[in-house]
Structures are given as structure tokens and as C-alpha cells.
Amino acid sequence: MSLAVPKNSNSFMEKIFSEQGEKLSWFVPHLYENSPFYRRKLGEAGIDPYSVRTVKDLEQLPFTTKEELRTGYPLGLMAVPEEQVVRIHSSSGTTGKPVIVPYTANDVATWAEMMARCMALTGVTSRDRVQVTPGYGLWTAGIGFQAGVERLGAMAIPTGPGNTEKQIEMMLDLKTTVLCSTSSYALLLAEEIHKRGLLDRISLRLGIIGSERWGDKMRARIEEMLGIETFDIYGLTEIYGPGTSIDCPEHCGLHYWHEHLLFEVIDPSTGKQLPPGVEGELVVTTLTKEGMPLLRYRTRDITRILPDRCPCGSPYPMHARILGRTDDMIKIKGVNIYPGQVDHVLKITDGAGSEYQIIVARDQGKDNILVKVEGEQDCSFEEVADRLRKNIKTRVGILADVEVVPHGSLPRSEKKSKRVFDYRDC
Numbered sequence: 001m002s003l004a005v006p007k008n009s010n011s012f013m014e015k016i017f018s019e020q021g022e023k024l025s026w027f028v029p030h031l032y033e034n035s036p037f038y039r040r041k042l043g044e045a046g047i048d049p050y051s052v053r054t055v056k057d058l059e060q061l062p063f064t065t066k067e068e069l070r071t072g073y074p075l076g077l078m079a080v081p082e083e084q085v086v087r088i089h090s091s092s093g094t095t096g097k098p099v100i101v102p103y104t105a106n107d108v109a110t111w112a113e114m115m116a117r118c119m120a121l122t123g124v125t126s127r128d129r130v131q132v133t134p135g136y137g138l139w140t141a142g143i144g145f146q147a148g149v150e151r152l153g154a155m156a157i158p159t160g161p162g163n164t165e166k167q168i169e170m171m172l173d174l175k176t177t178v179l180c181s182t183s184s185y186a187l188l189l190a191e192e193i194h195k196r197g198l199l200d201r202i203s204l205r206l207g208i209i210g211s212e213r214w215g216d217k218m219r220a221r222i223e224e225m226l227g228i229e230t231f232d233i234y235g236l237t238e239i240y241g242p243g244t245s246i247d248c249p250e251h252c253g254l255h256y257w258h259e260h261l262l263f264e265v266i267d268p269s270t271g272k273q274l275p276p277g278v279e280g281e282l283v284v285t286t287l288t289k290e291g292m293p294l295l296r297y298r299t300r301d302i303t304r305i306l307p308d309r310c311p312c313g314s315p316y317p318m319h320a321r322i323l324g325r326t327d328d329m330i331k332i333k334g335v336n337i338y339p340g341q342v343d344h345v346l347k348i349t350d351g352a353g354s355e356y357q358i359i360v361a362r363d364q365g366k367d368n369i370l371v372k373v374e375g376e377q378d379c380s381f382e383e384v385a386d387r388l389r390k391n392i393k394t395r396v397g398i399l400a401d402v403e404v405v406p407h408g409s410l411p412r413s414e415k416k417s418k419r420v421f422d423y424r425d426c
Contacts, residue, residue: 021054035079070097090138102291115148115243126153130178140241175203183214184413190225215343218354253318276307351379
């Protein structure tokens with residue numbers, strides 16, 4: 001399928017793709033000349049780097065995968081002399097060898113600018129006090145948020161992760177106005193603040209929340225319990241870190257910085273480009289990154305490029321909120337299921353809370369799926385389970401067992417919550 005823009009898009013994305021094509025005609029030859037990894041990769045694929053002049057031309061180029069980044073450990077994909085590298089970051093390595101990402105001074109400055117744009121788009125100003133709860137160290141999140149806050153001129157409160165008692169103390173004493181965190185930790189903090197009756201003593205007005213996929217039901221609960229507006233921020237360590245994109249006060253998509261990052265959406269099965277508006281896997285090319293530039297990096301995240309310009313007036317294009325990851329997909333009874341679909345069903349089911357688990361097992365050769373969800377207070381668990389079971393059948397297309405449990409009985413996390421438990425291969 002060709003990368004065509006729907007006719008009702010008023011050529012907004014055509015203009016974006018045209019601008020990015022001009023950058024590609026420089027970027028791909030530059031990458032070929034400076035990265036031994038890509039010189040070998042493009043050479044083996046028989047690609048003339050000077051032939052890539054449009055976004056459509058990218059379709060003939062090979063993808064870059066996380067497995068290749070791991071194989072290149074520690075610095076096999078570095079594309080500048082070592083003396084130009086001022087910092088490294090790393091993925092967690094929880095599912096294999098970690099990915100080491102080198103940054104030049106320009107990379108660090110570009111990342112800080114993207115993060116500052118994110119902050120400004122949500123309404124953060126130099127008068128805000130921003131509490132940064134994601135982790136520091138080799139992980140990109142904490143220092144990325146802090147760099148954006150400081151570039152914008154706001155006050156950074158770098159508490160880092162955990163120690164909820166100290167987090168709340170700092171929030172009260174320093175009158176924090178903006179919270180940066182994972183959605184799981186934002187919910188944990190919200191419930192703790194609610195339990196202690198501290199809502200009228202906190203000064204929070206905004207939450208910038210990322211690092212994991214989260215649904216509308218969870219978002220509504222965090223906003224209600226803290227009395228704030230929340231913004232979904234997206235990013236990957238392999239690209240820069242958080243700050244790749246963020247939603248604005250219109251909340252109709254996440255803006256991304258197209259002069260630095262070229263987004264494609266592909267069919268994850270065939271690898272073919274999909275047009276704006278069609279859901280698939282996000283692929284990113286880093287047009288201006290120096291230390292470890294990436295060409296057609298498969299993120300495994302499921303989304304779609306939105307074809308129209310945002311009502312907020314921003315010149316930056318948007319993608320939809322992340323539905324899930326291709327490696328989070330569950331195939332059961334011939335149906336592909338993403339956690340984001342369950343989030344949507346919870347949103348439309350009265351009495352269902354935001355916290356859930358999907359448990360898949362095999363019994364006597366048959367796959368079974370159980371959706372365990374917290375019920376809202378004072379609801380009938382039996383009635384909620386019945387509504388949820390029907391909505392899952394209607395919206396997702398499968399019959400699932402449903403168990404409704406008391407509010408607060410599913411685990412909370414200071415980092416990311418695990419939603420899917422697939423025991424079929426155990």
C-alpha cells in the first residue's frame with residue numbers, strides 16, 4: 001500500500017512528508033558515510049544511499065531492530081568519534097542485553113529542547129515547580145524531564161522514584177504544581193493523597209505522565225483524585241528518551257517533532273508502509289541525531305499517524321495514543337488482542353475500575369482468558385462482571401471469563417504495572 005494521504009487531510013501531511021524528504025536526501029548518505037554499521041547494512045541490501053529522496057523511497061530500505069542494537073553492544077552503532085560522545089544512556093536490559101546509546105553535545109541539547117517543547121505545550125511556565133519522579137542514572141527518564149524543565153526555566157524537584165512518604169512531603173512543602181511520573185505511580189500517589197485527605201493541601205495543576213501505556217479510565221481516575229489535567233508523553237531510550245511526542249490541551253493526539261524525527265506506520269506482518277489514519281507499527285528515523293542515529297527503527301508500538309492538523313494550531317503533526325506493543329499482543333481463539341482494547345472496554349463499562357490484569361492459560365489444549373478487574377466502590381460485582389463480559393464480546397470479539405475484585409486489591413507499582421500474564425508456555 002502506498003504512503004498516500006487521504007483526500008480530506010488538506011495536504012497537511014503531504015507538506016510534512018515533503019519537508020522530511022529534503023532531509024532524507026542528506027541524512028541517508030551522511031549515515032552511510034559515518035556509520036560503519038549502516039554502511040555495511042545498506043551495502044548488503046544493495047541500496048544506493050543517494051537514491052533516497054522521499055518518504056516513499058524509505059520503503060526499499062531495511063529496518064533496524066532492537067536485536068541489532070543489542071548485537072552491537074556496547075558501542076557498535078556509534079556514528080561519531082568517541083571524543084565527541086559526552087554521555088551514554090542504556091535500556092534496562094530486562095529482556096536481554098541492554099542497549100547502550102551514546103549522545104553528543106548536540107544530541108543532549110536537541111533532547112532538552114524537545115522536552116522543553118513538551119512542557120510548554122502542556123502549559124508549564126517558568127513559574128511552575130515540577131516534581132520529577134522517574135528514575136535517574138543510566139535510564140533516560142529522570143534526567144530527560146529535568147533537562148526540559150531547566151531549559152524552560154521552571155523549577156525542577158528531582159525526587160527520583162519511590163519513597164512515597166518523601167514524595168508527598170516534598171509535594172506539600174515545596175508546593176509542587178506539576179507531577180512527572182509513570183501512570184502507575186501517579187495512581188499510587190493519588191490514592192495515598194486521597195487516603196490521607198490531603199487534596200486541599202496540594203498545589204498540583206498538571207501531570208505529565210508516560211513510560212507505559214495507560215487507558216482513559218486510569219487517566220480519569222488520576223485527574224479526579226488529584227484535581228489535575230494530565231498529558232500523555234511518549235518516548236524510547238533508543239531514540240532519545242521521553243519527549244518524542246506529547247498531547248496538547250486538545251487531547252486529540254500526540255504531537256511529534258518532525259524536523260528531528262520521521263515517523264512511518266507499517267503493517268507489522270508485511271512491513272509495507274500504511275497511509276495516515278491507518279493503524280500499524282510505528283517506525284522511527286532520527287533525522288538529526290549524531291551519536292547513534294537510527295534508520296527505520298521498529299518500535300513495536302501500535303499507533304497511527306493522524307492526517308489532519310490539530311485544532312490547537314500547532315504546526316507539528318500527531319500520532320494517536322499508543323494502543324499496545326506487537327510483543328504485548330495476545331492471540332487467543334484466532335483473535336489478536338492488545339491491552340489498549342481492554343482499556344477501551346473498561347472505559348465504557350459502568351462500575352469497572354481502571355486497574356486490571358489479563359491472564360491467559362491453556363487447559364486440556366484449550367486457551368482460556370481471564371480478565372481480572374477492580375470494581376468501583378458500592379457497585380455490584382456480579383453486575384459489573386456481566387456488563388464487562390458482554391462488552392468484551394461485542395468490542396473485542398472473544399468470550400472471556402471476568403472476575404471483579406475489590407478496589408485496591410490489585411498491586412500498585414512505583415514503576416510500571418504488569419498487565420498481561422500468559423502462562424501457556426510455562
